[in-house]
Structure formats: structure tokens, C-alpha cells
Amino acid sequence: MRLEFSWLAVALCVILQQDLCQDSVQAASILGIFSYHFSSHNLVVRPLARALVKRGHNVTLITPVGMPSDIEGVRHIRVPKLNQRVQEMIECDQMMDFFGSKWIAGWLAVTMLYNMSLDILSDEGVQRMLKDKSERFDLVMLEPSALEALYGIVEFYNATLMGFSGGNVNWSTEEVAGNFAPSINDPISSLGYSRGNSLLSKIYNWVHITEEKLLTHLIVRPSQLHIFKKFFGYSEQTFYYMRKRYSVILVNNHFSMGRVRSNVPNIIEVGGLHLTEPPEPCDAKLQRFMDDAEHGVIYFSMGQEILVQFLPEDMQQNLMKSLVQFKQRVVWKTELYSMPNKADNIYVIEQPPQRAVLAHPNTRLFITNGGLLSVMEAVYSGVPILGLPVFFDQFINLRNVNLRGMAEVLDANEMSLEMLTSTIRELLENPKYTLKARKMSQSFRDRPMSPLDTAVWWTEYALRNGDASHMRLKTEDVPLYYQWDWLILLAARFGIVFGSVIYLFYKVFQKTRAGPRPLQDREAAFQHLILLAPRWQAQ
Structure with a gap:
């Protein structure tokens, strides 16, 4: 009996080994x-x-x-x-x-x-x-x-x-x-x-x-x-x-x-490949600032490639004037530690642990330029977004989450203080954005591998x-x-250009042919006058 079980175990090992090798x-x-x-x-x-x-x-x-x-x-x-x-x-x-x-x-x-x-x-x-x-x-x-x-x-x-x-x-x-x-x-x-x-x-x-x-x-x-x-x-x-x-x-x-x-x-x-690595934790000071935020936290970051000092001055001032109106605390990513008019509810940091900040239960809103990984991290954590796209793929990234209902997008170059403030208030006070963000987070996380x-x-x-x-x-x-769709458009464009050139040459040719006729008419009239001159003299 034991021998039979031994052979069964060997056979099972062989089968498993073959599956593993495959x-x-x-x-x-x-x-x-x-x-x-x-x-x-x-x-x-x-x-x-x-x-x-x-x-x-x-x-x-x-x-x-x-x-x-x-x-x-x-x-x-x-x-x-x-x-x-x-x-x-x-x-x-x-x-x-x-x-x-x-x-x-x-x-x-x-x-x-x-x-x-x-x-x-x-x-x-x-x-x-x-x-x-x-x-x-x-x-x-x-x-x-x-x-x-x-x-x-x-x-x-x-x-x-x-x-x-x-x-x-x-x-x-x-x-x-x-x-x-x-x-x-x-x-x-x-x-x-x-x-x-x-x-x-x-x-x-x-x-x-x-x-x-x-x-x-x-x-x-x-x-x-x-x-x-x-x-x-x-x-x-x-x-x-x-x-x-x-x-x-x-x-x-x-x-x-x-x-x-x-x-x-x-x-x-x-x-979400980068999300498989452990996130960098918040330091004690930042952790305490966010833990004690009774009304929640707004996180502002324009990504790794954009320095705040190069943003338009009016845009920086509008952001500052708007954010101090809210009772939420603000974590502000910037390389400028001596920011003018910085309020007490704003925590300035040069390199925040973004994933940890977004994952914090008190984070209510993410203001971002819309880099792909930043948008992905916000979706993963279920945080609504206010998008201020600047270049590259940021417009498309933010448009996608906007269509799904978890974000609003503003033109950073035409953003007024009133528009910015009303949009932030809408994102914070209307629960539909948070519900949409959490639903997207669930879909993003739910995978077989x-x-x-x-x-x-x-x-x-x-x-x-x-x-x-x-x-x-x-x-x-x-x-x-x-x-061949691009060939159709190419043919249409070159067809219009070629047709326009042909039409132009045709008009020039017509004008060239029409030019000598008045001269010929003047010569004929002159000759007619010469013929009539003797008659006038006879009279």
C-alpha cells in the first residue's frame, strides 16, 4: 500500500514539475x-x-x-x-x-x-x-x-x-x-x-x-x-x-x-506598475499636519518636471488667494520655502511623498498638472482631481478622468480667481466627485494579477x-x-492645391489673351479715322 502511494506521489511530482516548466x-x-x-x-x-x-x-x-x-x-x-x-x-x-x-x-x-x-x-x-x-x-x-x-x-x-x-x-x-x-x-x-x-x-x-x-x-x-x-x-x-x-x-x-x-x-x-513598489512614508511633521486636519487636506503639486517659480505670477497668486479661503489644510509642493503671503494652513514641502499624501484618509482634493502617474495615483487612492494641464499628454489624461466624473479641468492661462475658487468649492462640497473617484479606484484595483x-x-x-x-x-x-484614410486626405489636400494652381494659371492665361484686344481695337479705330479724313476735308 505504501509503495502504491509512493508511486502516486512520484507521478504527481512529475506532473507538477512539467506544469512548472511550462x-x-x-x-x-x-x-x-x-x-x-x-x-x-x-x-x-x-x-x-x-x-x-x-x-x-x-x-x-x-x-x-x-x-x-x-x-x-x-x-x-x-x-x-x-x-x-x-x-x-x-x-x-x-x-x-x-x-x-x-x-x-x-x-x-x-x-x-x-x-x-x-x-x-x-x-x-x-x-x-x-x-x-x-x-x-x-x-x-x-x-x-x-x-x-x-x-x-x-x-x-x-x-x-x-x-x-x-x-x-x-x-x-x-x-x-x-x-x-x-x-x-x-x-x-x-x-x-x-x-x-x-x-x-x-x-x-x-x-x-x-x-x-x-x-x-x-x-x-x-x-x-x-x-x-x-x-x-x-x-x-x-x-x-x-x-x-x-x-x-x-x-x-x-x-x-x-x-x-x-x-x-x-x-x-x-x-499601475510603479504602484507595486512600497510608497515612501510621510515624515513625522507632515504626518501630524495631515492627521490633525479636521476638515481634510488639499494637495497641490505640478509634478516633478515643473518648478513653481516658473509658473505665471498671477496663477500662483490666484492659487494662494483661493486656497486660504477654505478651512481645509493644504500640502503645497514647491521649491520655494520663502513663499510670499503663505498662510498658516499651508504646509510647504519640496519633495512630498505623493503616494502617501494621496493615500491619507484626510486627503479630499488633488490639484495637479495631470501627469499620467499622478492621475493614476489619484485614481488608485480615490481622490478627486482639479486639473491644470500645461503640456504633452496632460490634457488627454485629465480629459479622460473628467469624462468619468472624478475631475474638473481649468485652463491654467485663463483661470480667474473666482473660477478657481468656485471649482474647488464644487469639488469639495459635491459628493458625486468622491463617489466617482472611489468607483474608479475599485475598478483600477480589481484585477486577476x-x-x-x-x-x-x-x-x-x-x-x-x-x-x-x-x-x-x-x-x-x-x-x-x-x-488608406490618410491617403484620402492627402489626395484631397493636394487636389485642392493643384486645382487652385490650375485655376490661377487659367485666369492669368485668360487675362493675357484679353490684353492685346483693346490695342487692336484702337489701331482699327485709328485706321478708320484716316479713311474718313479725306471726306471731312472735302466737305
Whole structure:
């Protein structure tokens, strides 16, 4: 009897071992390239890198200096020149606001993106890696952005290509994922993008995104192809083939954030990845300030990239004058400790532990510029939002939660004191905002797996399967009007221009032909007078 049980135990172990082997993957060499010097992007990358190292993988990251900070077990290759590109990106966005032209802004953006690709591929550390004959990588993780020259690294190592987007999904990400459906089109830039739901707004947005596609095809991609050929010598066909090599694309997004998408299977939502790490706690002084807030706390922060001293003076004064009118205490993130007219109910701090502040039960309202991670943390904690968007994706982030009923959004450039005060009062006193925020929080948290476990599982899925073409839409399966919509607009625009030029030439030709006739008429009249002259003399 014992022998039978022993054999049963052995058989059970064998079965369990087979199941475990199916879900596991051998230690692999993984290369991640993350070019943006934004703290938000690196907060998302860091937990995934740590988890992959813990799973036994060899992880190498190519990043700007200091972002992310050194991770134990990870080999870091720092590219110093990338650190200055974020400032260029902000200046580019400001130029977009100034010029108001997507075509001029596109020319500025292509220079920045060209420089970023060049910075990475010409860096000494990256070049040493490429020249090391013993170096190999099983998987290369890229941001599915405009830095397409980096596809050459994937081809160089014959590695699996995986996408990892720390920001919002846009039509460009959908395109490399194989999804051409216009219902999920979001712009790369929100400058000039309509936020209305009318038919006219949808047509306007279709034009907006089509212009972005033209900019990408005519300006951005050719410049990246030039770098691709220069550094690797691969053909143009290889370049375009690589765009279809994405196996899995992890996106820092979740449907509960207010934007339901028509995702193809290879787009995996892992929004909240950074929330899997333990939050930094409040210090004793801040904790006491919030604990003793009888009427609650208002938290004000414009994110990590915006310094309060650079905000318009009238905006700062309006915020200060408005917030002192309320009985709630205020936690104010600023680098200015000697703020003028600071009231006793305002706690000034340079680097607040934002997640801990938002998670505090007394926090009633979050005033923010609307960075993706900040909005995500507010949703996670169920805190209503007053949005003051400034640039990049902040307008879209705030619009999404506004449509879900947990936020109000004001134009920071046209915000009056009365408008600001009445909006804050509405958010604090109307319970519908808190109820909506808590409902969104519940939806955001309710998942079968944590965002980190989901990201790790799909990363190893890409390693196990390599070619994941079975998860992509094939071009021949997509209706033609999904792929040719931008061609229709291009033809219409060039048709109007060409027709206008033809019409102009026609008018000029008509005028040219009509010009000699008066002269001919004058000559004929003169000759007629000469003929009549003898008769007048005879008379």
C-alpha cells in the first residue's frame, strides 16, 4: 500500500514539475533602451527591471545618467547626452504652442528625435557593447516611439523585439502593434486636438492625426532610416520589416482610467506598475499636519518636471488667494520655502511623498498638472482631481478622468480667481466627485494579477515564443479604408492645391489673351479715322 502511494506521489511530482516548466523560462539576456529623461518613465521601468533580475535574467539598461538610479543586479550603460534632450523636448512643446503649426513643430521634433538616436548609437559605452563579440541578447525592449533607428540593435543581435510604453498609447504604438482601426486613434501631440464629441470634432481629429501620420512618413521616419543605414548598413526593406517584429507591447495604461481601447492581443495593459513598489512614508511633521486636519487636506503639486517659480505670477497668486479661503489644510509642493503671503494652513514641502499624501484618509482634493502617474495615483487612492494641464499628454489624461466624473479641468492661462475658487468649492462640497473617484479606484484595483506579475509573465511569454506574429492583425485582414484614410486626405489636400494652381494659371492665361484686344481695337479705330479724313476735308 505504501509503495502504491509512493508511486502516486512520484507521478504527481512529475506532473507538477512539467506544469512548472511550462510556465518558466530559462535565464535570458535582456536589453532595455529607455531614452527619455523623465522621472515618470523611469518609475515604471524600475520595478520591472528588479523583478526580471529576481527571476534570474541578465538585464542591461541603456538610459540617461541618473534615471533610473542604479538597480542592484542590473548593468547600466549611461548616455550623458540624453539628459539635455528633455529640455529640448519641453522647448519644442513650447515652440508648438508659439507657432501653432504642426508642420513647424514636426520639423523641430524630428531634429530632437534624430539627435536622441544619434546620441545612443554613437555613445562610447553602446559602441563597446556592439563591438564585443561575446555579447548577446535574447530580447530587446524598446519604447515604441519614433526612435526607429534603434531597430538595428534588434537585428544585430537577432533578438526578440518587445515594446514597453511608459506613457499613453497613441496611433503610432497601435500601428507597430498591427492595429489600424481608427476608433482607437489617439494623437501623439494633443496640440490642437479637439476634445468634443460632435461629428465636426471627429472629422477635425481625423485631419489632425492624418497630419501627424504625414509628418512621420515624410520627415521623422526618413531621418531615422538614414541613421539605421549609417550605423548598421542594413537595407530599407529590413528597416520596414523590423516595424512588424514587435512580439508584445506593454503599455502603462488601464481601461479603468477612462479610455476604453480596441486593443489587439499583443498590447498588454500594465497601468499601475510603479504602484507595486512600497510608497515612501510621510515624515513625522507632515504626518501630524495631515492627521490633525479636521476638515481634510488639499494637495497641490505640478509634478516633478515643473518648478513653481516658473509658473505665471498671477496663477500662483490666484492659487494662494483661493486656497486660504477654505478651512481645509493644504500640502503645497514647491521649491520655494520663502513663499510670499503663505498662510498658516499651508504646509510647504519640496519633495512630498505623493503616494502617501494621496493615500491619507484626510486627503479630499488633488490639484495637479495631470501627469499620467499622478492621475493614476489619484485614481488608485480615490481622490478627486482639479486639473491644470500645461503640456504633452496632460490634457488627454485629465480629459479622460473628467469624462468619468472624478475631475474638473481649468485652463491654467485663463483661470480667474473666482473660477478657481468656485471649482474647488464644487469639488469639495459635491459628493458625486468622491463617489466617482472611489468607483474608479475599485475598478483600477480589481484585477486577476498585479500589474508587475502581468508584465513579468508577458515578458517571459515573449522570450518563450519569440515570433508572436500569431498575436498580430495581418495587413490583408484589415479593411482598406482603415489603412488608406490618410491617403484620402492627402489626395484631397493636394487636389485642392493643384486645382487652385490650375485655376490661377487659367485666369492669368485668360487675362493675357484679353490684353492685346483693346490695342487692336484702337489701331482699327485709328485706321478708320484716316479713311474718313479725306471726306471731312472735302466737305
